[in-house]
Amino acid sequence: VWGMRHRFTAGAEYVNTSFYSQRRFGTTTSVNPYFPDRGYFPTDTAANFPTRQDYDSQVNTYAAFAEDAVNLTDKWLVTGGLRYENIQLDRQIINLNTNSFSSFGNTFDAVSWRVGTVYNILPETALYLQYNQATVPVSSLLLSNLANSQFELSYGNSVEAGIKSAFWDNRVVATASVYQIDQYNILTRDPVNPSLTVQGGSQxxxxxxxxxxxxxxxxxxxxxxxxxxNAEYTELYSTSGDLSGNxxxxxxxxxxxxxxxxxxxxxxxxxxxxxxxxxxxxxxxxxxxxxxxxxxxxxxxxxxxxxxxxxxxxxxxxxxxxxxxxxxxxxxxxxxxxxxxxxxxxxxx
Missing domain, CATH: 2.20.50 (Outer Surface Protein A; domain 2)
Incomplete structure (x- = not known):
């Protein structure tokens, strides 16, 4: 196109993830990790397991993407990509001790994109720079509770620059890079009312x-x-106070x-x-x-x-x-x- 080499890719994707888990938490006898006394797993009863739940989670992800790599010159390459995702969560929790059943879910729409460039300053030496924006759930969707499933996706961006070089007849290959990654809208305690969990934290x-x-x-x-x-929370509160800098x-x-x-x-x-x-x-x-x-x-x-x-x-x-x-x-x-x-x-x- 316009005398420049392009490598264009587009496609669609569907992913189904199923997760079933039996959650049993109780006060059974502790086990010595070095000299375990092997025996039988306790009977699956409410007396042995005050917390006795079965989890069934389904996550369906529908995605469409496109990306292109363009050689502006024989030394200069520019790349870019865009991805859209529709994420559908469906979760059921059965409490065997109370014979109760709960079901909840949510749908998320996510857009991520990236741009980058590579420039060969010498035949065996290249500089590169890339920038990305993406989204991620505030916790694992497969294990999320009702409250966490209703939060919006957190989002972030990253920038990275580096160099890769080979010399001494390609007997030496060296790379170096620096980067910064920011994530926003993570879960934090409300600074006014620490008993509440809200979005708005960052790292x-x-x-x-x-x-x-x-x-x-x-x-x-x-x-x-x-x-x-050098990783730190740039904004985060807990019941202990301000955790910024941790x-x-x-x-x-x-x-x-x-x-x-x-x-x-x-x-x-x-x-x-x-x-x-x-x-x-x-x-x-x-x-x-x-x-x-x-x-x-x-x-x-x-x-x-x-x-x-x-x-x-x-x-x-x-x-x-x-x-x-x-x-x-x-x-x-x-x-x-x-x-x-x-x-x-x-x-x-």
């Missing part, structure tokens, strides 16, 4: 990422990456990884190892409970057998004990797996 993440890969020889490869995130849960500020691999000439064997560090994170919005950071070492052997690869991998070789996520409450965390080994065989076709 922001600013960060930088870098990655480099170096082929020291035809057999030896080393690489590393680092990511820094870090959202489960967001470490710093992560980095080093990896190396060596491929032997005489035998079809590759030896690899990695080290990953993740800094501490908080489990709550008030930032009163902090989970320590951790370092994990992995190593693996790849041996070419026939048309596939036989891999022996060791994970968490130092058997580090750490938590990598906070779950249902601020005082509960997910404990990561300890030292383990796995053997696999993969075939490409």
């Amino acid at each position: 922001r993440s600013r960060g930088a990422e870098a990655e480099v890969s170096v082929a020291l020889t035809s057999q030896w490869l080393v690489s590393g990456n680092v990511s820094y995130i 870090r959202p849960p489960n967001v470490p500020e710093l992560t980095y990884m080093f990896l190396t691999s060596y491929k032997f000439d005489q035998i079809p064997l590759t030896v690899s190892g990695s080290m990953q560090y993740v800094s501490s994170f908080f489990t709550n919005t008030t930032n009163t409970i902090e989970v320590e950071g951790h370092t994990v070492f992995d190593a693996w052997l790849d041996y070419e057998v026939g048309k596939g690869t036989l891999r022996l991998r060791g994970k968490n070789l130092t058997n580090a004990f750490y938590a990598d996520w906070s779950g249902y409450s601020a005082t509960q965390v997910y404990i990561a797996p300890g030292r383990s080994f796995e053997l696999s065989y993969a075939v490409k076709f």
Whole structure:
């Protein structure tokens, strides 16, 4: 079109998601995670489970999208895209203890779009810039309660700029980027009446990422990456007061990884190892409970057998004990797996 190369795509999409869950919460005896006394699951009665509910959720999503990539020159590419979604939620909750049934739902209309550009300042070096706007529910639709299902979608935008370059006969590949992500209309307590939950909160993440890969020889490869995130609530209230400036849960500020691999000439064997560090994170919005950071070492052997690869991998070789996520409450965390080994065989076709 007009002497410029276009790559245009348009389409429609339908997604149906069904989720059925039996929710049982009670005061049964606790279990020692190291020496569990295995037995039978308690009888499904109101006496054993004061909270005894069955959830059935259906989410139907109808979408239409279009995008185009245009080469303004042989060095300059511009892209853009638009997506419309109609999201329909239908949810039923059966309370087995009271023999009551509730049903609710909602319909959401969402529009998201993006624009971006890539410019090759050198044959092997490109600069890029992109901007996005999107929407997201205030909580998981499949698990939302009646109150949350009636809130509007939260919305946000992101901007990212970066550079990617290759040199030394493409033996070195490096990328770096900076970004900012803002999300608005998230749930917050009403600053005038903290007993009420309303929309109007916001949060922001600013960060930088870098990655480099170096082929020291035809057999030896080393690489590393680092990511820094400065995430904070820009407007959020709780019953404890103003939480602006606090870090959202489960967001470490710093992560980095080093990896190396060596491929032997005489035998079809590759030896690899990695080290990953993740800094501490908080489990709550008030930032009163902090989970320590951790370092994990992995190593693996790849041996070419026939048309596939036989891999022996060791994970968490130092058997580090750490938590990598906070779950249902601020005082509960997910404990990561300890030292383990796995053997696999993969075939490409």
